[in-house]
Amino acid sequence: MGSFFSGWSKQSPLELVTLPKIKEAKDRIASALPPTPLTLSTGVSELSGREIFFKWDNKFKTGSFKERGATNALLQLAEREQSRGVCAASAGNHAQALSFHARRLGIPCKLVMPVGAPLVKIERTRRNGADVILEGNTLDDAYQYATELARKEGLSFISPFDDAHIINGQGCCGLEIVEQLSAFDSIIVPIGGGGYISGIATALKALKPEIFVLGVQSEWAESGRLGQHQTGKLLAPSTIADGIAVKRTGRLTQPIIDARVDKVVSVSEQLIARAIVSLLEIEHAVVEGAGAAPLAALLAGHLPEKYRRTVVCISGSNIDMNVLQRLMERDMGERGRLLRVKVSVPDRPGSLNATAGILARAGANILEVIHDRTCSELPGNVDIMMVMEVRNPDHSREVVQELQRCGVQSKPY
Incomplete structure (x- = not known):
């Protein structure tokens, strides 16, 4: 890829992330990553009064959508870059995806994770053969450490979201949805650093510009506000939606969000917790906080009433079982x-x-x-x-x- 931040160039973000490049990424990763399921949820449809389809992007081997972007980025490394290895910062899902596919491709991998990252994600990343370094209290702290480490050791830094190859890889989800569902009018996608929604929105707005794209973030980490009105800080030291606990979106992703996402909303920790339990009860699915945030937004009434046929992206399932048990007990108490x-x-x-x-x-x-x-x-x-x-x-x-x-x-x- 030739540059410290892979996938960057003098082109604008809207030129770096396009439908043709997403289609190329889809062809590139197809042999390693088959499409994830998309199903109608009769239970949530009855509950919401709409037709609700779940895009199960937690059905990859490492439990999250991150495998598309990681694979696309790794496959575009030059031979010299592959031999030196890669470095990244992640709250867990990017680390697992990158380490899994780096090992598959024989590429050395160093991952920097926040000290408070879920234990299940840390251990799974280590089992994938990566050198895991715990540094900082937030993803942003880990990110700064990882970028400096990559500079010192000559490693290719692969951002979890601020990388054109990553974003184009995540956009393959949008292509899959269009192939799997002929008619829908809206989609709800979680926002952390913004790579997932940037790729999906790019694909959908190119193919079906009438689709309403709703982004969802935790109220404790409002990273992806439209118009770049970002707080630049986490409002709480921890969140059950750790996968989207990012202070701000990226230099590439924010302009794409501004141009291609119709609305961004925030949901409370309580709503996310209720959505996690609802998915377990209704769909018999274990979903992490970030993955449940879109359902939380739907059940909170953030989707305009006129949209009746909606895709809800379930982005990950890597939740600590102790956390899940506490959420279930708390939900039972509240009800x-x-x-x-x-x-x-x-x-x-x-x-x-x-x-x-x-x-x-x-x-x-x-x-x-x-x-x-x-x-x-x-x-x-x-x-x-x-x-x-x-x-x-x-x-x-x-x-x-x-x-x-x-x-x-x-x-x-």
Whole structure:
């Protein structure tokens, strides 16, 4: 590629990322990366009152869309650049994609990841054979370190988003969608650094200029605002949408977003969390925060009402299982499906079993039990903290009433 930042030249961003170049990228990577599925979601369609199609770009080997861009960039390295190796910064998905395909192609690879990157992404990147360096608290910190490392060691730096080869590779998703779905009027795409939406929007606006392109970012990392009105900072130290936790879009991507994306919206952490759980419940799909952000925007009503046939891009599935469990428990609590009570029962054999029997008859599912013999207000009694799954808030009240009817003292905790 010949330059430190691969895919850069004196051409404008709109000249570097074009439909012909995206088509070339599609041909280049076709043998390694077959198209990802696109399916109609009957559940979300009923929920939203529209026809909703999911583009499952989490169905690559490394669990995210990043493989298209990484493969396209690696295949355009000169032989000398391949022998020296590549370097990149990533919150996880670009690192996994680049390391996986670099190993496949026999190219040495160094990846710089933020210290707080999800453990699952760090370990998978290491298993791909990359030299992983943890540096900085944010992707931007890691990015600065990686660029300096690449300069010092003569490595080809491959940006996760600010690289024409990366963007053209990501644009292949737009071509796939047009081939898979003959008629649709809108698409929702997550925005971090902007490479994914820049490529998709370029392809779609060239083929179907009437398509409404909606970009989505986390409210804690508003990187891709139209008109370059960017905060340039992360508003929170962490976000469940770590894949799009970027301070600002790139020098290449922002002009493309301004020209080819119709609207950019922000969604809250709570909405993203709800979307993650909804995808698990409705589609039986494990999706990371960045991948669920487009659904969060849809369910929040950010898509104009006139658009009735919509593609929602699911960009990744690399979420830490501990995080997923916490999100599920929190969502259940917010929807009144978790009941936490402290009961006081006689400290003698059979008391816990009797209490469990009352709860079973009331239809509550016990998830957690904690005994406390030291703090009971009544001598001879034991306090038991219990977490239960219930159907809804009404059922929660019924369970408490049944405990009272059976003479078991209880109170929330």
